Amino acid sequence: MARRWLPSPGSGAKRSPASTGTNIIEAKDLIRIRHGKGAKDRIVPLHPDVMEALRCLPLPRVGAIFVRPRGGRYSPNWMSATCNRYLHDIGINATAHQCRHWFASEVYANTHDIRVTQELLGHESPNTTAGYVAYSHVDAAAAVGSLRLGA
Numbered sequence: 001m002a003r004r005w006l007p008s009p010g011s012g013a014k015r016s017p018a019s020t021g022t023n024i025i026e027a028k029d030l031i032r033i034r035h036g037k038g039a040k041d042r043i044v045p046l047h048p049d050v051m052e053a054l055r056c057l058p059l060p061r062v063g064a065i066f067v068r069p070r071g072g073r074y075s076p077n078w079m080s081a082t083c084n085r086y087l088h089d090i091g092i093n094a095t096a097h098q099c100r101h102w103f104a105s106e107v108y109a110n111t112h113d114i115r116v117t118q119e120l121l122g123h124e125s126p127n128t129t130a131g132y133v134a135y136s137h138v139d140a141a142a143a144v145g146s147l148r149l150g151a
Contacts, residue, residue, distance in 0.1 A: 024054060024065075036122055044120060104132035109139075 024031050029051045032043050046054070059065060064073050074082075083096040094102070100121070108117045118129040 024051075024059070033122075038122065038124055040122070042119070042122060044122075101132050101134070104129065105134035108133040109136065 024046075029046045029048060030043050031046050032041065034041050036042060054065070057065070066074055066079070068074060080096050087094055087096065087099070104117055104121055107120055108114065111117065114126045114129055114133070117133065118126045121129055121132060123129045123132075
């Protein structure tokens with residue numbers, strides 16, 4: 001059974017029943033994804049702004065974070081379409097999946113670590129992750145320029 005970890009004043013974390021499918025580990029700004037991509041469990045750090053937004057939601061004591069008004073989970077297609085509409089409504093000309101590519105490119109640009117990027121995206125193979133990461137002419141030029149020829 002999935003559990004959500006909530007901080008306990010003055011002593012690490014306190015266990016409480018949680019959302020099936022995801023757990024928020026608030027003390028560390030982490031989210032545990034249960035049965036995610038590839039039916040695997042993983043722990044992913046959350047950006048502080050995302051964590052703050054989640055804290056504003058009425059998080060359920062049990063069940064998924066986002067549930068239908070009459071109960072049950074939203075389908076992945078419904079969530080994607082809703083996110084895409086929201087992005088459009090606030091003036092962002094991108095889809096949720098394009099934001100995922102942006103995220104991968106930004107993480108890689110900041111870390112130059114394909115493994116970190118791969119784990120954050122939940123990909124089985126770094127080859128899949130490489131397709132998400134934008135090619136940088138600036139980084140390529142710097143790499144070539146740093147080579148020592150005829151040493």
